[in-house]
Amino acid sequence: EADIYQTPRYLVIGTGKKITLECSQTMGHDKMYWYQQDPGMELHLIHYSYGVNSTEKGDLSSESTVSRIRTEHFPLTLESARPSHTSQYLCASSDADRVTGELFFGEGSRLTVL
Amino acid sequence: AQSVTQLDSHVSVSEGTPVLLRCNYSSSYSPSLFWYVQHPNKGLQLLLKYTSAATLVKGINGFEAEFKKSETSFHLTKPSAHMSDAAEYFCVVSDRDKGFQKLVFGTGTRLLVSP
Numbered sequence: 001e002a003d004i005y006q007t008p009r010y011l012v013i014g015t016g017k018k019i020t021l022e023c024s025q026t027m028g029h030d031k032m033y034w035y036q037q038d039p040g041m042e043l044h045l046i047h048y049s050y051g052v053n054s055t056e057k058g059d060l061s062s063e064s065t066v067s068r069i070r071t072e073h074f075p076l077t078l079e080s081a082r083p084s085h086t087s088q089y090l091c092a093s094s095d096a097d098r099v100t101g102e103l104f105f106g107e108g109s110r111l112t113v114l
Numbered sequence: 115a116q117s118v119t120q121l122d123s124h125v126s127v128s129e130g131t132p133v134l135l136r137c138n139y140s141s142s143y144s145p146s147l148f149w150y151v152q153h154p155n156k157g158l159q160l161l162l163k164y165t166s167a168a169t170l171v172k173g174i175n176g177f178e179a180e181f182k183k184s185e186t187s188f189h190l191t192k193p194s195a196h197m198s199d200a201a202e203y204f205c206v207v208s209d210r211d212k213g214f215q216k217l218v219f220g221t222g223t224r225l226l227v228s229p
Binding site for chain 1: 123148150155156157158159160163204216217219220221222224
């Protein structure tokens with residue numbers, strides 16, 4: 001079992017609310033990622049981080065923001081949620097510098113915005 | 115940029131029969147390829163990976179995949195399906211952007227296993 005945890009697992013909120021999805025890993029990995037996955041669709045990278053104080057936008061444009069103040073913690077925030085943000089958000093981490101490395105995934109946070 | 119194409123969105127098999135999930139890749143250099151599995155309401159788990167060593171790669175739970183450069187394929191197989199194999203399977207290629215590793219996912223294949 002990978003030691004990467006996401007909370008909440010499920011969240012239903014109203015439009016306009018601010019939400020933060022938490023992601024923590026206990027493996028000491030430098031690299032962390034957020035992927036967005038719509039039902040029956042592939043995963044799209046929305047944010048990633050090389051390490052503390054490093055954040056980059058991924059391939060899919062997202063209105064969410066991330067922060068990396070501690071190695072183990074990579075939260076994702078939506079300032080004002082909208083129904084279009086309804087999706088599953090998957091956090092992952094890796095310690096590999098080479099392209100052969102494995103990503104370890106959390107179990108996901110399924111967000112529904114009404 | 116690297117990409118993968120999963121040729122089937124759904125595959126249905128009976129328990130005890132062979133499984134074949136097809137994947138083709140596009141790469142400008144020798145790729146690293148992965149298969150990940152996602153069970154319902156769970157995160158993704160690595161099944162196996164190819165990293166330019168042996169072309170036949172063995173993974174967990176009896177799965178294996180063969181890298182065929184001439185066909186640009188990396189199909190996933192298992193000799194005998196089990197009910198617990200029912201899940202979503204993603205073929206993945208590793209890409210680099212500004213020196214940073216990223217995984218590029220296929221659209222997924224849902225494996226259905228009937229008794």
